Amino acid sequence: MEAVADRFIPADDLSIGGREAGCVLYLDRQLAGSYGQSSRLYMQGPFKPALPTQGYQGQETPAERYRKGLAALNRWTAENKSGKSFAELQPDEQDAVLKDMEADKIKLPDGVAPKAFFGLMLTTVMEGFFADPIYGGNKDMASWKMLGFPGARYDYRDHVSKHNQPYPLPPVSIAGSPAWLVK
Amino acid sequence: MTRIMPRKDVVIVGLGWTGSILAHELTEEGLDVLAIERGPWRDTATDFNIGYMQDELRYAVRRDLFLQPVEEAMTMRNNTSQTALPMRDYGSFLPGNGVGGAGVHWNGHTWRFWDSDFRIASHLAERYGPDKTRELQLQDWGVTGAELEGSYDRFEYLAGISGKAGNIKGQIQPGGNPFEDPRSRDYPLPPLPMTYAPTLFADVTRSMGLHPFPTPAANLSKDYINPLGIAMGQCTMCGFCERFGCANYSKSSAQTTILPVLMRKKNFELRTQSEVLHVDLDASRKNARGVTYVDTSGEEYFQPADMVLLCAYGLHNVRLMLISGIGVPYDPGTGEGTVGRNYCYQTNSGAQVFFDDKNFNPFIAAGALGQTVDDYNGDAFDHGGVDFVGGAGINCIPTNGRPIQTRPTAPGSPRWGSEWKKATVQAYKSTLGFSSQGSSYPIRGNYLDLDPTYKDRFGRPLLRVTFDFPDNDVRMSAWITGKMEEIAKSFGGRQYTASPRKKGWDSVPYQSTHNTGGAIMGADRKTSAINKYLQSWDVPNVFVIGASAFAHNAGKNPTGTVGALAFHAADAIRQQYLRNPGQPLVTA
Amino acid sequence: MRTVKLFFAVLLGTTAAGSVFAGSGTPDDASKIIRGRYQAVLGDCAGCHTKQGGAPFAGGAPLETPFGALVPPNITPDPETGIGTWSEADFFSAMKRGIGHGGKRLYPAMPYPAYTKMHDADISDLWSYIRTIEPVHNAVKANQLPFPFNIRLSMLGWNTINFTEGEFKPDSQKSAEWNRGAYLVQGPGHCVTCHSPKSVLGADETDGALTGASLQGWYAPDISGNSYTGIGGWSDDEVVGYLKTGANNHSIASGPMAEVIENSTSAMKDEDLKAIATYLKSIKSEPAKPAPVKSDDAHFQAGALIYHDTCSACHGGEGQGGRQLFPALAGSPIVQQADAETLIHVVLNGSQAARTATAPTTPAMPSLAWRLNDQQVADVLTYIRNSWGNAAPPVASSKVADQRKP
């Protein structure tokens, strides 16, 4: 999964990569919690095929989808990319596989729907990258610095009328800011 | 075993906006009032903590304060030929939960509907003849704008709305909305200071001959002490508004405007984390005996009461009526029956303008801080030459720059990889979005009933929503979105996009929690579930308060009107009903 | 739970000398009872003797003292568990000399060193009222002090050193209003009990009276007439408004004072509040204002950032606060007390404003103990104590650490 995170969010001069930012730590924690178990969703049957307007109707939880999906992805690369796992592929090969998944162009084993699983991975990795660092991703508020998002602040009265002028202060996390410590 | 509780004068189901208003009004009358609320107690310092309220993942993505589908879900389909399936997660709309209801985490756009809305069927027929609206099931509401003016005023002063009047007693006010109905006085507070994007929007639309004005906001521009003596603070434009509780007392909600006084009253009692299962009727089916509810231990209680007020949010009100057998369920085949009738939504569309050289600081924002143009709303313009009725408010109200969910990119950008990053960084601060909030008019096939298959955790049928955008509304949205393209072009940005609403209501992407109708008010008991005072025609000691009463939805957010109807119903109960309890206020 | 720092040594119970007073038998006419009821408001009897949710005057919540807990007894006329068997003379003796029925000496958690100043007529009125209270059977084990404080030992000795019996003597040089204020503050209102510095033995010092004292986690601030740490900068109306509603443009009551306002001062007559204002503002004290901590101090700078990121949304970028909701910090006396105890308490534990009929909002400050470590709490307080014209000694992180301990 670290390899996927680094393809979605490659390290470059704008920011560190998804792997270093902790997106996978974020994901592990989420999958272990109520999100991963779908415990706040309506999970009573019958489960039936859905119209596009009816949303996800599967019975599998995100944790199960991840377990199955990653295994299927690695089986697919092993079968189609000379025995290698996804992580062992070159970055451009990885990109190509991901693009095919995104466009539903490959067929994954075990009934995994490539596009839907791709969507799930993209959503969760991005969540981790842009969420508050307390959740494990977005190390050192990397994504917020990249965007210029000032984070967990609560008072912009002094800047609201300064139209078209950059906001001067660095981001703050719920857990605070390095600037709050006396060096 | 159901435990029987001591009798109360009034039991209120749900303590959100409407429940709190009614509880306050009726306890003032000296009645012994009990509110039963499904969710938890919530208060500012304890639950909307200034140190961690800015948690986008927890509150906006996982929606910590909302009703969770495991507690109650709904099923949906676009038309009767389809099989409804449960929305396993809420998406298109997000019902509230807990004390304060959806009022805790709303945005705070606070509108008045117009007299031409309340008299919509007669008004349009008078102006365009009966053929214009034949495909629609439009009905008058049984009240007039003038009758509700005082109630709107009370809600706006209770909530400390920031805005600029456009019409005071017939005098048009510069800088306000010239299309609004006359109001008796200005808003209690002046408009919020404008951020950059709406300022530009106002300049551009004004130069096109339109009439922009500051959106009336329940985010307070100044310190305020409301008529109950409760103090509120100045909005800091924190950008964590919609989906969040306000940590510094500046967004109007039950918590910030009513509860500090209500909770101290000796004749008021609140039971939280208790879900009302149904209203109990006596053998005549014309009189409610009380309600049955269940607490978190699973224990069931019967609460006897002389009056039952359904204040559970429009959709839940309708479901409770259907489950309890109050009124006749609506039949889309024949168009007969009343409960579930005229379910409407909101017909929105969006536009974005991409600039190279602008910095909008999107994170400096409040739920309702922006500018609106009403030139194309409702019947503010002549529909003689167009093939639809209705319209939309066009709003530039950037509510946040929270990066998990608010990351615009120019059309054609990839969704990941280094190119995506560049496009994201480029567009984050320099994109201006605006949207239309369109009217939603009733048709025979859009309605609410009980699902035949899916059940909640107590084994009761889920509510089934059968809805698609009517052809009239789709044509309206296309036309409005054309107007928006003209505006978008005039901004002179590098690029723009505009997307009208299409058929096929999708339950996944968020659109708005403005679900209306299903237990509509009216003058004729054959086509409405409640009378003009929001009293059930069939069970007169039940009042049903919320947007369920709307006979259609206008191109405006509902809560200003919901609040006004709450005061309107409270007045009727205090001044008329209590003189002759249990009797209908209107005979028809 | 109320916390009161106690100031007593203890003394073996000796039998009380026979009562000097023999005023029982006065007819309890209605107006006397009504006056007595107002005396109970002035004296805030319910503040200690009524437990939250409990029957009025039937016994309070434990008072935490540095020596252990004392539970304010049941003072309803119940013969077994209350004071039903007391005579009016017993009551006088308790109020004026700290000696109760049967000669038992009272701990001065009962503020008889202040009540001794009350006019006999007022005490007599109060007695009439107390006898009309619904008797409640509720046995209170008042003395929960650990050994050796549980022995009513050497109370006599303490009293000889620290306690002067005697009714309030008006100062004929001063106005009637001033004298009324002085009487209320020193006598029934017993403001001195919390707001005056204490001697080693815990008695109220007469020098520097009302210039502030620590109360176990809260600091009862200076309420004398200087305009730096005291209330000299407040107009009379603002003092009255504060006592009436719990909030004015400068401050919002929290902690024990919020309870005093709810139970007592909010129900006082406006003219009495005005008299209190006149008297308090006339008390001279001249605390030296230190030079503020310099803005290039590293702790001040860290504090400035913490303030901007955590506090300014409510208290304002310039410490200006918000009407009835958020106390102003700029120019605030409580912020500039020599001792930052209350400030630390509020940041660590949060606090809620008083509930009064005219200010029903009861806004609250959340606890920030989870977000700020000891040094950060100290730094942000050093910042607010030395910004916008404020000046006060910096706060040490060790002091925060001490108060953070359970």
Ligand SMILES: Cc1cc2nc3c(=O)[nH]c(=O)nc-3n(C[C@H](O)[C@H](O)[C@H](O)COP(=O)(O)OP(=O)(O)OC[C@H]3O[C@@H](n4cnc5c(N)ncnc54)[C@H](O)[C@@H]3O)c2cc1C
């Ligand atoms: C994200 C969001 C943004 C919004 N923004 C705006 C806006 O900008 N402008 C606007 O006008 N409107 C807006 N709204 C809509 C607005 O919040 C609602 O119109 C308003 O809160 C409705 O008030 P109500 O009293 O009818 O329902 P609510 O305030 O939702 O209260 C209903 C209460 O009933 C309780 N309840 C439900 N069922 C039961 C039961 N069986 N037993 C016991 N209790 C029950 C619920 O838990 C809830 O607390 C928004 C809504 C959302 C979700």
Ligand code: SF4
């Ligand atoms: S934007 Fe204003 S009203 Fe909304 S939550 Fe923030 S401070 Fe409160």
